[in-house]
Amino acid sequence: MQAIIDSLFTPIGQDGMVGILLIWSGLKVTLAVTLLATLLGSVLGICTTLMKMSSHWYLRWPANLYVSVIRGTPVVVQLVILYFIVLASLDVDKITAAVIAFGINSGAYISEIIRAGIQAVDKGQMEAARSLGLSRGQAMKEVILPQAVKNILPALGNEFIVLLKETAVIGFIGGVDLMRAGEIIRSRTFEDVVPLFTCAIIYLMLTYSFTLMLSQFEKRLKQSD
Template sequence: MQAFIDTLFTPIGSDGLIGGLLILEGLKTTLLVTFAATLFGSILGVAATLMKMSGKWYLKWPADLYVGVIRGTPVVIQLVILYFIILASLDVDKVSAAIIAFSINSGAYISEIIRAGIQAVDKGQAEAARSLGLSAAQTMTTVIMPQAVRKILPALGNEFIVLLKETAVIGFIGGVDLMRAGEIIRSRTFEDVAPLLTCAAIYLVLTYTFTFLLTRFEKRLKQSD
């Protein structure tokens, strides 16, 4: 118990910053990157899905390449390449670079989730909508997508939770996320157990909290049916 107290209240730098505040700063970065990447990744995912399902090769080919490359390489490599090579000449802070990298990564996976959800909707729904005079765009936005969202919600929730845990690699570019905060405390206090278990406990609480909220939301959707 004393080790955990020392982790939270012992100054760990010349500026007098205590471990607890550093962990809170790291947690704020983790949540910011996770929520922002989920939002922008969803936009990229929808765009990539529409491009892949457009039937036009000049739209489908770039989307296939994007999804294939991103899903075929580790996120930590994507993050490092983006920050140290692609954005090296630009004045982009580490948090913004992390948001961009994780948005691009998440977008590829969300694209496949959305595509699977759309294909799971009975084709007769689209045919019926078109027979009633709806355009292809109207059919997609008012008939197909609302049904697809219900089907893919669990997978989207899982992607959010996976993304939350994947942000632990932000430290590779020097960003101070939750995991990096624990590493800094560990290196300065020479205490391994307390900071690492504290970070693990926070990740666990966040994961279970978001899983619980997602489950409640799914139940509400089923009741509305």
């Protein structure tokens, strides 16, 4: 990543083009971290949900502790602790550390989203499935989860949008995301308005686009009811 930054600052004739390239590089980092962290968070969320809904206390206890700790501390604190303390002895680059940190953070929220979606399905559905001879696992897979998906997917889309905005703190560990790119340009040009408003507009365009796609997706889900 540092090599990319150094290459962007190599004189190419126009300072404006250097800034555009830096913004573009930061935007790609922001989108990559958001996507990968969402995927990691989804895996962690599913596992945590299964643990929390287990009948065994030794599975529920660590899952509840994980959700409580992650939801009770700011994501920037988790990011800094993970990079400078937990992964300090390992040769992990800043972007990978950011993906892990945001993935762990997102996993706690996705876990609650999935749990709420499952619990929103009427309990009679499980009882009816069990009365037909299905095991608890089969009933969950064949009856409960298909109904819960409609409640889960829109909320997961909202989590993706929230995570996109939260990645603006990657600069705390030296990663060059969209916001950090704007800060670098501002420090070099001593111009505050253009780089900061550019970052704000890009974030606004991204969140508005994803929100619009999410609303269209929700309409299609309602039409299938």
